[in-house]
Amino acid sequence: MLKEKLKGYTIVLASGSPRRQQFLRELDANFEVRLKEVEEIYPDSLKGAEITDYLAELKASALEETLSDDEILITSDTIVWHEGIALGKPKDKEDAFNIIKSLSGKTHEVITSVCIKNTRKSETFNETTKVTFNPLTDEEIAYYLEEYKPYDKAGSYGIQEWIGLIAIAKIEGSYANVVGMPVDKVYQYLMKLA
Incomplete structure (x- = not known):
């Protein structure tokens, strides 16, 4: 349906994320x-969705000069927002362990912003999903890091992996967003754009 609606356009995804490509x-x-x-x-003054909006737009501005009239650019950024702190991708294994430990038994927000841009206009929107983790043992966290190596993921975890099965007690909002x-x-905006 989308392919038919956007005939004559090519979507340019500015993301190496296999999940976004899928x-x-x-x-x-x-x-x-x-x-x-x-x-x-x-900027340090930004909080929550202001951070992801800013970064999605920053990624779009880096590529806008490469766009032709028949291309639609999609950029995106995701953070885990927990206790007033933005948790991006972990620096190393120890950082990943500490991040997951801080999420254990608590609720955090996963915030994703998307910037969709062509040569005529640009729109940025975001989505927030609340995720509640069960309490996790140090052994469970260590096992997850060893087996899945989630070092390219905001908040040091992938909901679609083992940890999503055992750790997540509740999700409020979009699963795909997490x-x-x-x-x-994204679909609604692209359908509107055509």
Whole structure:
């Protein structure tokens, strides 16, 4: 359906995330991946969704000059927001352990922002999902890090992996958003754009 609606357009996904690429495949969208290294630094004054909005737009501005009139750029950024702190990707194994330990037995927010841009207009939107973890033992956290190595994931975990099965007590909001993209909103916006 989306492929038909966007005939004549190519979607440019500025993300190396296999999960985001899989979502676009599942939407049956014609897309290509175009990457440009961006230093993900944001002003300290930003909080929650302001951070992800800023970073999604920063990634879009890095690629906007490469866009042709028949291309639609999608950039995205995800953080885990917990106790007033933005948790991005872990620096190393020890950092990942400490991040997951801090989430154990508590509720956090997964915030994803998406910037969709073409040569005529740009729109940024975000989605917040609340995730509650069961209490985890040190052994469970160590096992997860050893077996799944989630070092490329915000908050040091992938909900679609083992930890999602054993640790997540409750989700309020979009599951796909926690995986890495609020696909329903992306779909609605792309359908509107055509």
